[in-house]
Amino acid sequence: xxxxxxxxxxxxxxxxxxxxxxxxxxxxxxxxxxxxxxxxxxxxxxxxxxxxxxxxxxxxxxxxxxxxxxxxxxxxxxxxxxxxxxxxxxxxxxxxxxxxxxxxxxxxxxxxxxxxxxxxxxxxxxxxxxxxxxxxxxxxxxxxxxxxxxxxxxxxxxxxxxxxxxxxxxxxxxxxxxxxxxxxxxxxxxxxxxxxxxxxxxxxxxxxxxxxxxxxxxxxxxxxxxxxxxxxxxxxxxxxxxxxxxxxxxxxxxxxxxxxxxxxxxxxxxxxxxxxxxxxxxxxxxxxxxxxxxxxxxxxxxxxxxxxxxxxxxxx
Amino acid sequence: xxxxxxxxxxxxxxxxxxxxxxxxxxxxxxxxxxxxxxxxxxxxxxxxxxxxxxxxxxxxxxxxxxxxxxxxxxxxxxxxxxxxxxxxxxxxxxxxxxxxxxxxxxxxxxxxxxxxxxxxxxxxxxxxxxxxxxxxxxxxxxxxxxxxxxxxxxxxxxxxxxxxxxxxxxxxxxxxxxxxxxxxxxxxxxxxxxxxxxxxxxxxxxxxxxxxxxxxxxxxxxxxxxxxxxxxxxxxxxxxxxxxxxxxxxxxxxxxxxxxxxxxxxxxxxxxxxxxxxxxxxxxxxxxxxxxx
Numbered sequence: 001x002x003x004x005x006x007x008x009x010x011x012x013x014x015x016x017x018x019x020x021x022x023x024x025x026x027x028x029x030x031x032x033x034x035x036x037x038x039x040x041x042x043x044x045x046x047x048x049x050x051x052x053x054x055x056x057x058x059x060x061x062x063x064x065x066x067x068x069x070x071x072x073x074x075x076x077x078x079x080x081x082x083x084x085x086x087x088x089x090x091x092x093x094x095x096x097x098x099x100x101x102x103x104x105x106x107x108x109x110x111x112x113x114x115x116x117x118x119x120x121x122x123x124x125x126x127x128x129x130x131x132x133x134x135x136x137x138x139x140x141x142x143x144x145x146x147x148x149x150x151x152x153x154x155x156x157x158x159x160x161x162x163x164x165x166x167x168x169x170x171x172x173x174x175x176x177x178x179x180x181x182x183x184x185x186x187x188x189x190x191x192x193x194x195x196x197x198x199x200x201x202x203x204x205x206x207x208x209x210x211x212x213x214x215x216x217x218x219x220x221x222x223x224x225x226x227x228x229x230x231x232x233x234x235x236x237x238x239x240x241x242x243x244x245x246x247x248x249x250x251x252x253x254x255x256x257x258x259x260x261x262x263x264x265x266x267x268x269x270x271x272x273x274x275x276x277x278x279x280x281x282x283x284x285x286x287x288x289x290x291x292x293x294x295x296x297x298x299x300x301x302x303x304x305x306x307x308x309x310x311x312x313x314x315x316x
Numbered sequence: 317x318x319x320x321x322x323x324x325x326x327x328x329x330x331x332x333x334x335x336x337x338x339x340x341x342x343x344x345x346x347x348x349x350x351x352x353x354x355x356x357x358x359x360x361x362x363x364x365x366x367x368x369x370x371x372x373x374x375x376x377x378x379x380x381x382x383x384x385x386x387x388x389x390x391x392x393x394x395x396x397x398x399x400x401x402x403x404x405x406x407x408x409x410x411x412x413x414x415x416x417x418x419x420x421x422x423x424x425x426x427x428x429x430x431x432x433x434x435x436x437x438x439x440x441x442x443x444x445x446x447x448x449x450x451x452x453x454x455x456x457x458x459x460x461x462x463x464x465x466x467x468x469x470x471x472x473x474x475x476x477x478x479x480x481x482x483x484x485x486x487x488x489x490x491x492x493x494x495x496x497x498x499x500x501x502x503x504x505x506x507x508x509x510x511x512x513x514x515x516x517x518x519x520x521x522x523x524x525x526x527x528x529x530x531x532x533x534x535x536x537x538x539x540x541x542x543x544x545x546x547x548x549x550x551x552x553x554x555x556x557x558x559x560x561x562x563x564x565x566x567x568x569x570x571x572x573x574x575x576x577x578x579x580x581x582x583x584x585x586x587x588x589x590x591x592x593x594x595x596x597x598x599x600x601x602x603x604x605x606x607x608x609x
Contacts, residue, residue: 015447022447026459137344141588143539145546146580149566153573164569252452256543260566271547274462282462286455293450 001305012298019290020072024065027283038081038277055081055280072287082278090269091288097167098258098265101184102250108189109196109246114239116193117200122223124205133201139194144253148187148260155183165262184261188253192246199242203235210234237307244300248293345596348531351589355582358405368396370403371554381574391561391575392568400556401582407557408538408586411472411550415537416530418476419483424526426480427487428514431495442488445481453478453540458549466549475540479533486529490522524601531594535587542583558582 035051052058055078056067071078077087116132123129156164162183168176207213208223208231216226227235255267262268266285273281373393381389389397430438451459457474464470494500494517503513544550545559553560558579565575 011443014443015450018444018447019450022451027463137591138584138588141535141584141591142580143542143583143587145543146562146576146583149562149569149576150580153569153576157570157573248450248452252454255454255458256547259547270458274458274549277462279462282459286459289455290450297450 004305005302008298008301012294015294016291017069019294020069020287021065023283023287023290024068027279028061028064035081038279051081055079068283077284078280080278080281082276082281087281087284091266091284094264094266094269095288097263098251098254098267100170100181101188101254101257101263101265102247104181104185105188105192105250105254106243106247108185109192110243112190112193113196113200117197118204118227120197120201121204121208122227124201133198136194136197136201139191140198142191142194143256144188144191145256145260147191148184148257151183151187152260165260167261167263167265180261180263184257184263187260188250188257191253192250196239196242196246200235200239203238204231206238207231207235233307237304240300240303240307244296247296251289251292342596344592345600348589348592348594348596351585352593353589355405355409355586355589358402359409362399362402362406366396366399366402368399370395370399370556389572389574391564392572397561397575397578400561401558401578403556404558404561404579404582405586407468407551407555408541408583411468411475411541412534412537412590414472415475415479415541416533418473419479419533420526420530422476423480423483424487424519424522427484428491428518428522430484430488431491431518432510432514438488442484445484448478448481451478453536454543457540457544458547461544461549466544466552468551468555471541471544471550475537478540479536483526483529483533486525487522490525491518494518494521524597528594528598528601531590531597535590535594538583538586538590 035048035055035057039048039051049058056064059067068078075088077091079086080090116136120129120132120136123132152164155162163176163180164183166180168180170177204227208227210231212230213226216230217223221229251266254265255270257263258265258267259271266288270282270285270289273279273285373395374390383389391397391400426441430441433441453475456478457471460470460474491514495513500513500517503517508516541550541557542559542562545557546563548560548563550559551557561579562576562583565572565579568575
């Protein structure tokens with residue numbers, strides 16, 4: 001088990017380093033230099049030269065890379081080419097907003113998908129199960145930003161129950177915070193729930209075919225009892241894998257949903273930086289998103305150990 | 317892919333009508349094919365006929381509701397929504413075809429090579445692809461747009477690259493199965509070169525997997541293109557695109573919510589179609605899975 005943890009940690013660290021190289025190389029090979037891009041085509045050569053010196057862009061790429069990851073390791077993400085403000089605190093603020101959104105969406109997805117997927121599996125081949133299954137297919141086909149627009153149309157414009165957009169920090173006005181969080185979190189969450197439902201369903205269907213469930217049924221347990229006593233833990237393994245992948249999808253999906261609901265999260269920061277051609281901010285935000293995805297995958301791997309005791313014994 | 321049950325395993329044979337699961341497997345294939353057919357038909361029709369020029373701005377017919385003249389009404393510039401939807405289908409399919417093509421051309425050989433290559437080569441390659449999985453299509457496309465500016469081409473390539481890792485995984489695991497069969501062993505014993513084995517034995521036998529994966533990747537590409545165009549980094553105006561129509565509709569939600577409905581339904585129909593098609597094909601090609609869906 002220790003070997004496995006060490007192995008996974010090694011892979012995580014290697015992936016982290018490799019992804020910093022990937023992101024840096026990608027931003028470095030771009031045509032034209034970031035200082036010129038930031039200042040625009042009409043900037044004088046002196047101004048461009050000065051910005052290049054100020055941000056160390058005149059150094060060799062290797063030196064730039066090392067100072068960038070050196071900063072990352074100290075949580076110093078550098079300063080913006082445009083606003084000259086430090087990027088780290090800005091990203092931290094925005095990340096909090098995005099996390100509120102993503103975590104709430106995840107909870108919504110779980111609360112909807114686990115019971116629904118279980119019902120779908122238990123009613124497999126019955127009309128109600130087939131109907132739910134078809135509905136989940138439709139849900140999978142709806143992008144989160146479309147769900148957002150539809151929810152705004154119905155609940156903000158049509159019924160007037162909730163605000164159509166905006167963001168209030170929870171410590172400022174908790175009621176407004178919840179009101180403004182509801183629609184964006186729902187639009188992300190419902191779509192993810194549709195995806196998750198299908199995985200829950202197939203995981204439970206797989207488990208219900210196992211010999212130990214048949215044995216449990218032979219002992220006189222009802223299907224629901226057998227599932228609860230023996231099936232749930234086993235079915236949760238593939239579901240947790242998907243949850244990890246979905247967190248990554250949600251983080252990226254939040255970029256678009258934040259745009260729909262005018263929420264000042266990480267996605268808005270990324271999009272603003274792209275339109276301002278503030279490439280160092282783009283690089284940092286992308287890195288934070290990739291880092292989050294890698295760490296989530298790592299945590300998922302460790303969770304297997306908790307859920308599946310068999311893995312604790314064998315070394316692989 | 318073992319084909320133990322010759323009844324429904326072999327491609328090209330009609331699915332036998334039997335119990336509910338088999339009928340449903342056929343149903344997703346049928347519904348998927350119909351929906352995809354609808355999108356393809358809309359795209360094809362748009363080449364020869366649209367009721368109006370989809371980019372024609374007509375101030376005198378702004379924001380008209382649905383009528384016989386304008387089937388889906390007009391937008392804030394007086395452009396005919398139905399014509400835009402038709403031409404938008406073309407954009408959507410074009411992006412999907414190029415993105416999936418880019419992914420397939422790179423990923424299929426790579427997947428076969430990763431299955432046949434020695435461990436020291438295959439292992440780092442798969443790790444690198446795992447890493448690429450941390451860059452979803454949308455993120456990659458936004459990064460590309462930051463550097464090259466938003467365009468349809470940039471979107472297509474970014475989406476294509478992002479689809480490579482999952483494609484390679486599917487092809488590789490299929491290839492590994494084929495490589496463990498006896499006919500490959502026989503071919504090896506007969507002195508066939510690895511390239512010939514890959515080309516003559518592995519590729520034809522993983523082709524069904526490739527088709528299924530292509531269908532799924534197509535659905536993802538449509539979603540990504542729509543999101544990108546919605547953000548303004550995909551298809552630039554005036555070329556009609558469902559994603560951008562949605563974005564333009566957002567400011568009109570109070571006055572004309574129907575403007576969001578048509579492109580929204582179009583996107584959902586296209587994605588649903590390709591997803592169902594992929595599911596249906598998977599059930600058809602792999603009878604072992606048939607029972608589970």
